[in-house]
Amino acid sequence: MYTIHFLRMPEGVQDPVKHARHALYIDVDPEDEDEPDSPDVDQSPLAKKLLELFPELERIDDEQTREIEITGKDFAFHLYRDGGAALLVSYGLPDHEALWRRVWTSLDSLRFHFGLSAYDEQLNKILDSNWDLKNVIPCYLEKDPKSPARYNPAGHLVGTIVFAAAITAMVAVIFGKELPLFAYVMIWVVLGFNFLFRSLVRRKK
Numbered sequence: 001m002y003t004i005h006f007l008r009m010p011e012g013v014q015d016p017v018k019h020a021r022h023a024l025y026i027d028v029d030p031e032d033e034d035e036p037d038s039p040d041v042d043q044s045p046l047a048k049k050l051l052e053l054f055p056e057l058e059r060i061d062d063e064q065t066r067e068i069e070i071t072g073k074d075f076a077f078h079l080y081r082d083g084g085a086a087l088l089v090s091y092g093l094p095d096h097e098a099l100w101r102r103v104w105t106s107l108d109s110l111r112f113h114f115g116l117s118a119y120d121e122q123l124n125k126i127l128d129s130n131w132d133l134k135n136v137i138p139c140y141l142e143k144d145p146k147s148p149a150r151y152n153p154a155g156h157l158v159g160t161i162v163f164a165a166a167i168t169a170m171v172a173v174i175f176g177k178e179l180p181l182f183a184y185v186m187i188w189v190v191l192g193f194n195f196l197f198r199s200l201v202r203r204k205k
Helices: 016-023 044-053 096-103 105-114 133-143 153-178 181-204
Strands: 002-008 058-062 067-071 075-079 085-089 116-120
Touching: 002 016, 002 105, 002 133, 016 116, 044 067, 044 075, 044 105, 085 096, 096 105, 096 133, 105 116
Parallel strands: none
Antiparallel strands: 002 085, 002 116, 058 067, 067 075, 075 085
16 A cells, blocks of 8 residues: 655654654664653544545544554555554555545645644655645556556567567577577567566556
8 A cells, every 4th residue: 555654743853754764663773762652642633534534434443552543445544642644545546646636635634733744655755735746646656566657568568579679680690591480480479478478467466
């Protein structure tokens, strides 16, 4: 899933990205591993606000971890005890752009009503709710294993043909008429099977 984290950014932080990565334990110094846990925060107001924005989602309370899931079919929010949260968007959505524009409203709500900054782990940056959607959607497509933006069969076919032609020409220059026609045919057959195999693997993902 594509993940955007929400966390409180202390005033005067010189490097917000570094702070976010440290707070999320992406980059942690060994000396800081024994830092005390943050006090628990009541996340019910945040859960209520998210359910107002997205009434089709369902609230699930985990009694063991004391954390809250606001979850649905295509996306979900995970609310942590320390007051932070995460937005998780599934890959392979047919109308991903419309969904992203809809969930993007949560950035403003979490920022202005709850004082949370949004950190995109994939882009490695603090998001600006007014400008960064145009960066998030292409990144989402790039990370999506089923996205045409990640794999283009037509482009791969053209590349395979060009590569096969180049190999055939190179072999012809090096060996001249010493190789039988069968050898040239085998070059195209092997590369053709390579194209079919990669296409099938991508289709199954």
